[in-house]
Amino acid sequence: MKLYTYWRSQATFRVRIALNLKGLKREDVVVNLDRGEQLQPDYKEQNPQAVLPTLYDGGAKLFQSMAILDYLEEKYPNPPILPKDLLARAWVRGFALINVADSHPLIVPRIRNYLADVLKLDEGQRTAWIQHWLGAGLQAMEDLLAEKNPGGKLCHGDSPTVADICLVTQVTPAQLFKTELAPYGRVMRIYEHCLSLPAFAEAHPRRQPDFTAH
Numbered sequence: 001m002k003l004y005t006y007w008r009s010q011a012t013f014r015v016r017i018a019l020n021l022k023g024l025k026r027e028d029v030v031v032n033l034d035r036g037e038q039l040q041p042d043y044k045e046q047n048p049q050a051v052l053p054t055l056y057d058g059g060a061k062l063f064q065s066m067a068i069l070d071y072l073e074e075k076y077p078n079p080p081i082l083p084k085d086l087l088a089r090a091w092v093r094g095f096a097l098i099n100v101a102d103s104h105p106l107i108v109p110r111i112r113n114y115l116a117d118v119l120k121l122d123e124g125q126r127t128a129w130i131q132h133w134l135g136a137g138l139q140a141m142e143d144l145l146a147e148k149n150p151g152g153k154l155c156h157g158d159s160p161t162v163a164d165i166c167l168v169t170q171v172t173p174a175q176l177f178k179t180e181l182a183p184y185g186r187v188m189r190i191y192e193h194c195l196s197l198p199a200f201a202e203a204h205p206r207r208q209p210d211f212t213a214h
């Protein structure tokens with residue numbers, strides 16, 4: 001598999017975790033988002049939306065992290081990253097979408113650039129925006145865990161699911177943008193447990209060869 005990646009891309013982090021959980025090897029091609037390389041014609045040819053990740057499985061091209069996670073689950077079902085039970089699957093997917101569909105889209109580089117270049121928000125206002133929307137997602141996750149699984153080491157069941165992957169990629173940008181994490185005790189307990197697992201730890205932004213300290 002060939003993965004177009006960047007260390008700080010949360011959407012790509014999701015795919016790295018899923019590939020590791022399923023024991024699938026990958027070759028990385030770095031697209032430096034801080035230098036705007038996603039906008040270069042050679043990458044836009046791969047991914048017309050000009051975003052990471054893009055994954056090639058042999059000759060097949062895949063894009064959008066949730067679609068990739070679903071594809072991996074269907075093509076490589078063992079070990080599973082979705083529960084078998086229908087309602088549990090819906091809960092896990094719903095939990096994951098808080099990150100993928102509601103929080104993360106509001107903090108990606110093209111949004112941050114628009115806030116800066118078009119709306120002329122200063123750095124403090126932009127950071128407040130990011131912390132607000134990440135905090136809203138973290139609070140929703142915390143409340144859902146309190147309702148369904150208050151003492152769990154993982155979001156659902158005994159093995160990692162898409163919910164845990166997306167909980168982790170909700171917390172890492174919150175850490176990067178110095179969001180207050182103390183109010184989210186259940187989320188953080190699961191985060192710490194996930195990061196003790198090699199599949200998550202190896203995929204972490206700091207462990208990527210292209211990581212640069214900010």
Ligand SMILES: N[C@@H](CCC(=O)N[C@@H](CS)C(=O)NCC(=O)O)C(=O)O
Nearest residue numbers: 009010011051052064065108109110
């Ligand atoms: N919904 C997409 C998000 C894709 C996305 O926005 N990726 C970010 C990196 S995490 C990106 O490449 N952004 C480039 C930009 O905003 O210009 C997914 O989950 O794959």
